[in-house]
Each structure stands twice: as C-alpha cells, then as structure tokens.
Amino acid sequence: MKQRILFLGPPGAGKGTQAERLAASHNLLHLSTGELLRAEVAAGSALGQEAEAVMARGELVSDTLVLAIVRARLTCCNGGWLLDGFPRNLAQADLLQQLLEEIGQPIELVVLLALDDETLVERLLARGRADDNEAVIRNRLVVYSDQTEPLIAYYRAKGLLSSVEATGTVEAIAERISAVVG
Numbered sequence: 001m002k003q004r005i006l007f008l009g010p011p012g013a014g015k016g017t018q019a020e021r022l023a024a025s026h027n028l029l030h031l032s033t034g035e036l037l038r039a040e041v042a043a044g045s046a047l048g049q050e051a052e053a054v055m056a057r058g059e060l061v062s063d064t065l066v067l068a069i070v071r072a073r074l075t076c077c078n079g080g081w082l083l084d085g086f087p088r089n090l091a092q093a094d095l096l097q098q099l100l101e102e103i104g105q106p107i108e109l110v111v112l113l114a115l116d117d118e119t120l121v122e123r124l125l126a127r128g129r130a131d132d133n134e135a136v137i138r139n140r141l142v143v144y145s146d147q148t149e150p151l152i153a154y155y156r157a158k159g160l161l162s163s164v165e166a167t168g169t170v171e172a173i174a175e176r177i178s179a180v181v182g
C-alpha cells in the first residue's frame with residue numbers, strides 16, 4: 001500500500017472528496033492547501049488577508065506562502081500523507097522535492113484524476129463555493145492548463161503517475177483509486 005501520495009487534476013475533478021475518503025480509510029494525513037488557505041481567510045489572519053483576493057480571482061497564491069503551510073505540517077509527522085491541491089506548478093514541485101529529500105519522505109504515487117472541461121464546469125457550478133462563478137471557473141481552468149498540467153509530464157517522467165478516470169459515482173472513482181494505491 002502506498003503511503004505518500006499526491007493527488008493531481010483539474011478543479012472540479014473531485015480531488016477533495018476522494019482525498020478525504022482515501023485519507024480516512026488508509027489513515028493518512030490529508031493536506032489540502034485550498035482548505036488550509038480558506039481556513040486562514042475565514043480566520044482573518046495576515047496570511048489569509050494576503051491570499052483572499054488572489055483566490056477570489058482564481059489565480060495561484062505565492063509559492064513561498066503555500067510552501068510554508070505545507071512544510072509546517074509535513075515536518076511534524078512520520079506517518080503517511082496525501083497532498084491535495086499542491087504542488088500547482090513546476091516551481092512548487094521542485095520546492096516539494098527539496099523538502100521531501102530533506103525529511104527523507106519521497107513521494108510513492110501520484111494519482112491523476114482525469115475529466116473533460118465541460119463536465120468540470122458543470123460540477124463546479126453545482127458546488128457553489130465563493131470562487132465558483134463561471135468567469136472565475138474558466139480562469140481556474142486556464143491557470144490549471146498553463147501552470148499545473150505540466151506536472152503530469154514531470155511526474156510521469158519520474159515513473160510515479162497513475163491516471164484514473166474521474167467519471168461516474170464517487171464510489172466507482174474511489175474503487176479505481178484504491179486499485180492503484182494498492
């Protein structure tokens with residue numbers, strides 16, 4: 001069974017839902033940078049205030065800010081973990097690589113949740129989060145294809161990538177993920 005896992009995929013593919021389930025069933029620490037950032041915004045912290053406007057536009061928050069959030073949580077624990085929504089670009093992937101080498105906890109598996117754009121927009125509109133109006137959704141998809149999609153080739157080249165079709169019921173997708181996690 002893989003213990004150090006990264007979830008990759010466009011907004012709306014179901015990363016959050018699936019990550020939560022897998023983390024619970026496999027006893028992994030679930031780290032969602034989006035959720036952690038939303039908590040900072042809700043708390044009105046300095047970090048949250050810095051991130052809020054950027055998130056509302058669907059752009060990416062600065063790499064150093066996000067790395068600080070992840071580093072604090074990964075260095076505390078020795079068990080397995082599941083990263084969801086991080087890294088989001090090649091610079092973050094390199095920073096993560098350095099951090100994981102430092103703490104001796106290499107990634108064991110990258111799960112790509114694959115879904116077409118139109119289904120993504122439908123799902124995101126149905127979700128109704130603050131940053132889920134159509135213009136911001138379209139922008140988040142552009143940001144994904146420009147900045148995050150290159151990570152697919154990056155992790156494939158390292159032999160870590162498994163692609164899972166993110167269509168059908170939550171249950172069906174969870175079963176496909178379990179099959180690659182082992």
Ligand code: AMP
Nearest residue numbers: 033034055058059060061066085086088
């Ligand atoms: P998510 O919940 O993963 O869809 O993230 C919501 C928003 O939080 C994104 O649109 C970004 O503005 C911000 N965010 C989340 N994770 C990251 C990250 N790794 N790097 C930069 N910004 C992020």
